[in-house]
Amino acid sequence: MVKKTHTSSPEVVSLNAKVVELEENYKRVLADYQNQERRFKEVQGQFVKYANATLLEKILSNIDSLEMAQKHLQDAGLDMIVKQLLETLKNEGLQLIESDNKPFDPLTMDCIEVVPGPKDQVVATLNPGYYLFDKVLRPAKVKVGSGK
């Protein structure tokens, strides 16, 4: 077998190096673009999913008022309206955070007051919390037992 040997001219060497560098740059740009595209899709999905968050957060304060009115009036019709409204919002991904008598969890609850009661357990929920899909939209405002 004949082995062909030849010394590359400096020009060829530098051009080869340039090719490698450019190829590298090209791949990086392509990768950057693909990553960007993937993230864009992700973000777009999230964006659609949580687009209602701001509106829902505002509506929650109206629901609070309705619930307070219901607590006071004890009206069967109003009760139905509140339930209907919550049902509608449930279909949009809103879900109640169960807090009554649960161990206090700062990830989903906000402690407003410490009162006598079982230690670190929710004694009363002052303002219910809600998830929007898997995110905490609003933590529940709770009273927590002091253990005394």
Place this chain on the structure above:
Amino acid sequence: MSKIIGIDLGTTNSAVAVMEGGTAKIIPTAEGRNTFPSIVEPIKNLVGDVAKRQMVLNSENTIFSVKRLMGQKYSGKQAQKTKEIAPYEIASGKDGSAVIIIDGKTFTPQEISAKILQKAKADAEAYLGGTVTDAVITVPAYFDDSQRQATKQAGEIAGLNVQRIVNEPTAAALAYGLDKGKNETVVVYDLGGGTFDVSILELGDGVFEVKATNGDTFLGGDDFDHKIIEYIVAEFKKENGVDLSKDKQALQRIKDAAEKAKIDLSSSTETEINQPFITQSNGQPLHLTMKITRAKLEELVDDLIQKTIEPCKKALADAKLDKKDIAEVILVGGMTRMPKVQQVVKDFFGKEPNKSVNPDEAVALGAAIQGGVISGDVKDVLLLDVTPLTLGIETMGSVMTPLIERNTTVPSSKSQVFSTASDNQPQVEIHILQGERPMASDNKTLGSFVLDGIPAAPRGIPQIEVTFDIDANGILNVSAKDKATSKEQKITIKNATNLSDDEVERMKQEAEKYAEDDKKKKELVDKKNEADTLVIQTRKVLKDSGDKFDAAAKSEIEKALDELEAEVKKTDATLESVDAKLKTATELVQKYAEAMYKAAGEKNKPSEEPKADGQAEEPKAAEQKAEEGEVVN
């Protein structure tokens, strides 16, 4: 190479930012917010909002305002003052430095700050999708060496390589883009959640020198909230005789409402607080409903705002400067959104403060910019150019038809098929234009060439594909190819994007200025083109199947066509005059065409068919024109 993040390690709130695509961007926290409370529960390892939520329950173990203790001696004034307000235990540690005792364990302020930085790091990693190892962290300008050292240590404990410690006012000035300006003196007025700082900076050749700094470490947005809460409680008591300050549940609701009212009153002059069923009195529910005007709020907090002026005076005196020496005042911190604060600052310094950057984010953004400078991020980015003006060719009626629109990122390539404007046209001229105006003559000519040897064919039949290809260096290649013969001509235009900014600006402004005139001109040309098409098509029909019309009809149509043609050629023709003649001619043509079809239908001879085709050609040709346009000459 991993990115360098910028961290605003604040007394009450912290924020993280990073350089992305050449600009600084705030990284949202895991909770989806742009900032997070600088609150830490070290035993259960809770940081931010989560730590804040359990603060009431676990106050002795929850640390806030740890920044006040950074690098401080236990016996020092700052540590002692913090001890008065902090529910957690502060003690004397190694070398007499202030430490925090939680649940029997000793934590240095560095360790607690490290937890805040760790959250910043984790949020950044989740956002960027990779490991983050380097950071730029900001500190107040008045921090001494030991406080800066402590901050650096906190970064190291958090697993961050602290590339630089930057002064907060310097970072803010960077975020405001002041490093690009000339040598000047600026004031940074920073009214945050818990502290007020004013700094006087001298900028020159990219160097920022802090000439003087002053402030009040116990004055901020929280104090403003308290004033509003006190007012609401007092008003409610006056009206209903019930003291809500004893009712923690009601107080919590008022606190939220007060904060919302404060924010609302920055953009509107009046807001309403509505909290139904706030409490009960004699078994009856009481509702809190109250209007607060901006004027009332300003009256309530006036003394707090005035308290910021004395430090400003002192800082100016320390820097040995006068108000007139200040080139710019920039605002940092959420409270500077309040119009009254802006007014007071304006009145004192005698100039409109700059508030173009989000005041909550400015410091973190500036830190990220500093990080970008260190990593050479800006150089690393392959900067792609955009075409500053639209590129196109001239088509029938001297209209500019765009191929590559303005602000298209280059390299880019676009093709479009055109045709001839008259029968048996042997060549087309490709006239390349640049600009935003609809009429060819109002735009800049970049070049032109002729594609000849087009085989004889009726107008609209030849297909000439014109391709614009602009490379990353702004070199434009234009080619025109006759699809039937594959004959091709091309031209290369260098520096198609290389216009001076003034030139681009002038051309854009002209386009705006003449938009209305241009639209009218374009409409007239479109109408004239429509008229031309009708004249040519109808004459063709008359020639091909003239025997189907009686002489009177033929001459009537020809007269209408001649008149229309004459009107189009008139220099003072208007849209209305051409349209009137066009309508007359169209109606006439339609009338006789209808009669012709009817006659053909009665005879019902298949030989009549081609004539029908001849008529049908007209709308087809019009359609083609709309889609493709035609090249002049």
